[in-house]
Amino acid sequence: MEVQLRSPKEIMKLSRLGCFHQSKLSFLRSFLEEFKDWKYSRDLFELNKEGFGRAVYSFSKNNRTYSLVCFANELKDNERSDRVIATKWDAAFALHDGVPNKQDIDRLYKNVPKQEVGRLSYKELTLSRANRSVRLFNEVVESLSNGRQPNKKILSKVGYLYRTTAVYGSGKFGLADRFRVKNRPEIKGPFRLEMMLVYLVRQFTFDQINHISKNKNPKKFVELDSEIAKGLGIGNSTGLGMAPFIVNHPTLLNNWVLARETILKKIRELENVDKDQFNIFFTCLKKSIKNVENWNTDSDFQKKKIKELFKDLEKTIKYLETINVNQKFLFNEIYKWAENQVCNECLEYLVSIFMEPFDGIVNEFKDKMSSDEDKYFTIPTERKTSELRDILEKNYSDILKLDFSKKENNHNFWFISKNKEEPRLGNRFELNGSELEQPLAISRDIKKLYERVIVTKNSLSIAEFLIENNDLRHAVRRAFIIEKFPYSEILDNTIGQQLMPIDMLRFKLSFFGAIKFDPRSDKWLRICMFQGAPLPNQLNNFDDKWVYETLN
């Protein structure tokens, strides 16, 4: 039986992308699999009694070493901000390519704490900063220094001791360009180095809190229990900076979604499913309920989604308890049932957990999720405008129905703020600056392109068409990309009044492997990464379904 891939017109809508969840394909899980046999070490730990100073952690194998250089700084409470406009943080980090010498560390000390206004070199791969979750951090210090383990309930509610507020890579602020490292087999998958940084930062947070607690009360102090530490991750505050990424990297976007969709198709096409395989899926699903129960947010938007998810998960479990597990095409049956019976949040949740029993299907896709984007940049100008018209009609049919002369469809504009060079979103009818709009209104520009193409002679080549229409060159390029990469485009209006930018953020974060999405507004959210993940000294032997084993 052949199952069709789900249509991009169904999947690439923002409201659907905003329902995606972590899965076996997620980059943080792939990172742990990839680096599980690397040697981990803490190479330097020079903190004062208050926990300020520098530390270095590394992963090495054969002749390759990656080192996280950490700087912990004193920060007044009134200086602590997760917003991108902040200029100081509790700690700052850079992932160095190789073993840093003293000069490297001194150079990084002068630059890394400054983040965007510092300069890195080609020897650094990623850059980040993080702030303490102050109340929780202090409570844990209080407990450990008094000889007690911290209260698990409080810990699990927050889920982390530190929150990163940005993780930069790929050439930003002088960091190494991707081309320098892209052929290394261990980082073939996307965002491996960003995940490594976050993972090692997590270990630094445990070491720092133990160090501070010990110095506070050396006689009574107890070390943070490793099982409790395992249940803690790293938080992240994410704003609009992430949103343009998925518009600006169309082939990468395609490869992420195509991997997920192809895996789903292959699982649905399995004629015979072992009972054990079904049990793995069902066990993960049941265990995961605890994650949902513990998914805290003040956002009404998210609360509603969680409530529906919870209700539908209970319904799904009841259904699965009575299902005939010996029937042919079992997962296709489950999918078809879910498609009609549960909300999209739950449907995409199930799609993610479908993957758990099927290493054989999933693993081959982990290395296919990167993209050599330059290869697809050049417009095939020998093609005809009739072909361009066909591509537009086939791939953007819903977009072509939008009327951008209506205010509500043309409500927002994306721009880059001068002070932080970060993307922002504003109401074009209320704010200044829409003349400096960024090219993220793809749906509007595609519609404009279509309106020109349909009044152009069919036999005209694209080269000839561009002579008079170079203002829409970016849209022409995208159209020829979507022809080959059907999941490369958000098939929705990214400037409409109804836009929920956090859908874009959540989509990307789900591929990172984030959980517990907590929208703080429609433009930023908090998440948690690596909660439940093995500690570095446990990497040589861990359960790859750790994500379903949290503190709960």
Add this chain to the structure above:
Amino acid sequence: MRSLSEIDTISKRASRAKGFSWGVCEEIGKSVKYLELFGLPGLKNLNQYLKIYDQNKFQQIKLISKSNISENKYHCPISSGIGFLDQIKSLEKLKSLEFNKIAYPILFLPFASRASEILGKKILVKIDEKEFILNFNQSIFGNYSKNEIWENANSVFINFLDNNNSFNEVEWKEMTKFANETFVEESDELKEKSAGAGLTDND
């Protein structure tokens, strides 16, 4: 040191500020990145070009032909470059072509370099007395290595090179002789016992 990614981004944004369309800015960013990667002064030349872009009113060109002559103004390297890249499949038939004047000619090179990749042919670009061989956008080889602003070129000659070898048949045969020394002399026994298929395959 600035990364190539930063160079791409700043070139794109700076060009946008001068009014180029986003699609063209993407091309400029990519082109300056390639120049810097190949060791040519892309950013420096783009910077100077953008500085005088508003006043200079370069000669814009739409359809590129065998001979592209401008009476007064120098051709714009960006519109010439993009036109050349877009129209490369039809221009190839001309075997060669020329521009009498191009401003900031370094900025024209990466477009021709990408065209070389599209065609699968090397392209020789002669800018005044300097020569550049564009190798499928893998490298640019030339007798110019100055890190300077090159404002104007009075003649740009472009030749599409046929895919010919750089060596002759005698040299190839001599190399083959060396290479054959790595092979085992074939005896009847070797033929019989070591070859994959049978001696007759008329079944």
